[in-house]
Amino acid sequence: MRMSKLFFQTLREVPADAEIVSHQLMLRAGLMRQLAAGLFDFMPSGMRIKRKIEQIFREEMDAIGGQEILMPVVNSADVWKESGRWYEIGDDMARFHDRGDRDMCLAMTHEEVITDLVRQVISSYRQLPLVLYHIQTKFRDEPRPRAGMIRVREFTMKDAYSFDRDFAGLDEFYPKAYQAYFNIFRRCGIEPVAVEADVGMMGGTMAHEFMALTPVGEDTLLICDACNYHANRQVATFRKPEVDSGAPLSLEKVATPGVNTIEALAEFLQIPAAQTAKAIFMVAEVEDSQAADGSVKTRDQFVFAVVRGDMELNETKMTNALKARRLRPATVDEIRAIGAEPGYGSPIDVDRSQIVLMVDDLIPGSPNLVAGANEIDAHYKNVNYGRDYEADLVLDLVAAAEGHACPQCEAPLRAVRGVEVGNIFKLGTKYSKALGATYLDENGESHPIVMGSYGIGSGRLIASVIEHHNDENGIKWPISIAPYHVMLVSLATPKTPDVTAAAEQMYADLQAAGLEVLYDDRDERAGVKFNDADLLGIPLRLTVGGRGLKNGVVEMKVRRTGESSEIPLDQLVAGVQAAADAEWAFINSRLKEETLA
RNA sequence: CGGGGCGUAGCGCAGCUCGGUAGCGCGCUUCGUUCGGGACGAAGAGGUCGGAGGUUCAAAUCCUCUCGCCCCGACCA
Numbered sequence: 001m002r003m004s005k006l007f008f009q010t011l012r013e014v015p016a017d018a019e020i021v022s023h024q025l026m027l028r029a030g031l032m033r034q035l036a037a038g039l040f041d042f043m044p045s046g047m048r049i050k051r052k053i054e055q056i057f058r059e060e061m062d063a064i065g066g067q068e069i070l071m072p073v074v075n076s077a078d079v080w081k082e083s084g085r086w087y088e089i090g091d092d093m094a095r096f097h098d099r100g101d102r103d104m105c106l107a108m109t110h111e112e113v114i115t116d117l118v119r120q121v122i123s124s125y126r127q128l129p130l131v132l133y134h135i136q137t138k139f140r141d142e143p144r145p146r147a148g149m150i151r152v153r154e155f156t157m158k159d160a161y162s163f164d165r166d167f168a169g170l171d172e173f174y175p176k177a178y179q180a181y182f183n184i185f186r187r188c189g190i191e192p193v194a195v196e197a198d199v200g201m202m203g204g205t206m207a208h209e210f211m212a213l214t215p216v217g218e219d220t221l222l223i224c225d226a227c228n229y230h231a232n233r234q235v236a237t238f239r240k241p242e243v244d245s246g247a248p249l250s251l252e253k254v255a256t257p258g259v260n261t262i263e264a265l266a267e268f269l270q271i272p273a274a275q276t277a278k279a280i281f282m283v284a285e286v287e288d289s290q291a292a293d294g295s296v297k298t299r300d301q302f303v304f305a306v307v308r309g310d311m312e313l314n315e316t317k318m319t320n321a322l323k324a325r326r327l328r329p330a331t332v333d334e335i336r337a338i339g340a341e342p343g344y345g346s347p348i349d350v351d352r353s354q355i356v357l358m359v360d361d362l363i364p365g366s367p368n369l370v371a372g373a374n375e376i377d378a379h380y381k382n383v384n385y386g387r388d389y390e391a392d393l394v395l396d397l398v399a400a401a402e403g404h405a406c407p408q409c410e411a412p413l414r415a416v417r418g419v420e421v422g423n424i425f426k427l428g429t430k431y432s433k434a435l436g437a438t439y440l441d442e443n444g445e446s447h448p449i450v451m452g453s454y455g456i457g458s459g460r461l462i463a464s465v466i467e468h469h470n471d472e473n474g475i476k477w478p479i480s481i482a483p484y485h486v487m488l489v490s491l492a493t494p495k496t497p498d499v500t501a502a503a504e505q506m507y508a509d510l511q512a513a514g515l516e517v518l519y520d521d522r523d524e525r526a527g528v529k530f531n532d533a534d535l536l537g538i539p540l541r542l543t544v545g546g547r548g549l550k551n552g553v554v555e556m557k558v559r560r561t562g563e564s565s566e567i568p569l570d571q572l573v574a575g576v577q578a579a580a581d582a583e584w585a586f587i588n589s590r591l592k593e594e595t596l597a
Numbered sequence: 598c599g600g601g602g603c604g605u606a607g608c609g610c611a612g613c614u615c616g617g618u619a620g621c622g623c624g625c626u627u628c629g630u631u632c633g634g635g636a637c638g639a640a641g642a643g644g645u646c647g648g649a650g651g652u653u654c655a656a657a658u659c660c661u662c663u664c665g666c667c668c669c670g671a672c673c674a
Contacts, residue, residue: 009607011607011623011624012608012609012624013610013623013624014609015608016608016609016610016666016667017603017666018667019667027608034666036666037666037667092672092673092674111674140673143672143673144670144672219673326672329671420673457674489633493631493632495632496632525632525633525635526633526634527635529633529634529635530634530635531635534634555633
């Protein structure tokens with residue numbers, strides 16, 4: 001491609017709206033532009049990167065038996081009503097009516113549609129197992145798009161679906177997908193961390209998220225360096241500390257004027273926060289009854305949770321325990337309505353008729369805690385579970401944090417941030433049952449198909465690669481997904497027709513050899529071209545100028561390493577080819593076998 | 598949805614406090630000189646100051662409403 005013809009513009013200055021490096025560099029390098037919050041245009045260079053990534057998706061999916069299909073972005077609501085998600089999902093789903101006033105939506109994902117497709121075609125165990133995938137636009141009306149391409153509303157996603165006759169089949173395929181995902185990310189230059197994850201709105205029995213570690217990530221992971229345990233904070237567990245099981249002392253009310261936080265309480269009574277009980281008031285939206293049209297009525301359930309004062313509630317754990325749709329903090333009025341007092345909440349003496357009382361499993365073994373007294377400016381000392389109150393539910397309710405003991409080996413956990421670049425789910429039969437996707441086995445018995453789902457977002461992956469591969473001058477693309485392999489910088493001026501001729505010849509020769517060349521034939525100064533080359537991050541840069549030409553050489557610089565060398569003109573193609581091969585080898589050397597964590 | 602910030606030329610910004618009809622740098626166009634890490638000179642083009650209402654002789658500037666974008670939080674397959 002001749003740069004003089006390329007539709008692009010590099011920016012010298014950082015656009016004010018771009019906060020994170022990948023966003024800034026994607027704009028500055030002319031890969032994309034923003035249309036509106038969470039909506040982006042891809043420009044030619046960005047499009048080439050996207051296509052290369054998606055080609056890797058195809059190769060790795062095909063390698064594990066995947067067959068590419070394509071399903072529509074616009075869905076009729078019917079299948080979503082069948083699965084129930086039409087009613088479960090909130091404003092994240094964009095809904096509209098077609099001209100016939102039928103309910104329609106934009107696909108956020110494609111479990112329903114593919115299950116519908118498969119139920120039409122699959123009827124026998126002989127047709128299983130089956131793996132289908134597609135690369136398609138999805139739309140999720142995120143409440144808050146952010147961080148450039150990391151969290152957007154419209155995005156392209158590769159999602160694959162597996163269909164097996166039983167869970168054993170799924171269990172056999174799942175590790176293959178796991179391996180394929182490592183291959184994909186490594187081929188893109190990212191070393192992911194696979195973590196156990198919450199299944200969220202997808203449902204199912206097991207899930208892994210593939211995380212690219214970066215401080216700009218929006219997820220927190222807990223990692224054990226000793227035994228390699230790692231999990232998303234949403235599901236991470238830890239070994240709860242042992243506590244001295246001192247003899248219960250008698251309950252005692254103490255005056256604590258103005259002390260309405262754990263911090264202040266610990267300070268006021270000169271005790272560690274671990275000696276206190278934290279009361280948390282939430283309201284959960286839970287399913288109540290199902291209406292005739294399949295829609296589900298929900299009701300608000302007041303939840304009173306007690307965790308030790310030095311720990312944080314994990315809302316995902318609470319949500320899952322309650323099978324709640326969503327969770328919100330209770331209002332002051334709601335709290336007072338059950339006889340509790342914000343800032344001074346106590347599980348003793350509250351109206352239990354309308355509430356669910358949950359306590360973290362550390363609480364029953366922690367004697368003599370300080371809790372609120374359900375009145376302003378007062379706390380109880382020596383609150384003891386079992387003697388003073390009992391809960392409806394006792395379970396792990398708290399969030400693992402940096403320094404907590406690994407659940408497997410008790411070494412201290414480390415907390416890191418990451419971007420979720422992909423995920424895999426064992427869906428099981430949630431969708432096949434709901435939509436009636438069944439097959440007949442050898443005995444003529446009907447069974448629901450067992451499904452798995454495997455997704456990767458293209459744009460988010462591109463941004464994550466940039467987060468990892470950049471320097472103060474710009475992007476450093478791995479050759480596997482670089483928009484071009486070679487940047488041919490011509491330093492020709494009107495007075496040096498020989499340089500122009502040489503550059504033109506090289507451009508032709510390199511392309512003939514199968515290399516993807518971006519030829520900077522623009523009438524710009526050397527500095528501008530070099531800076532743009534660094535910004536664009538093409539792996540190999542060739543510089544053609546009078547100086548080198550006089551000596552019969554071309555300068556080559558490797559963007560990744562910064563190393564430069566000279567290639568004799570008569571060995572140009574072979575020399576560049578060798579350098580490109582070395583870049584490929586660098587990427588491919590990262591591939592290795594993984595076993596499912 | 599709560600909190601904060603910002604909308605003035607393609608990009609980055611000043612002007613607003615104290616109303617008087619818009620400016621700087623980069624980029625862009627033309628000509629000349631220059632030419633191996635973001636050149637120089639000269640001459641230009643480009644903005645209903647996010648939008649609507651209001652106050653005023655006069656509004657980028659003051660008031661009201663509204664739309665959009667960014668950040669923190671909530672949320673997040």
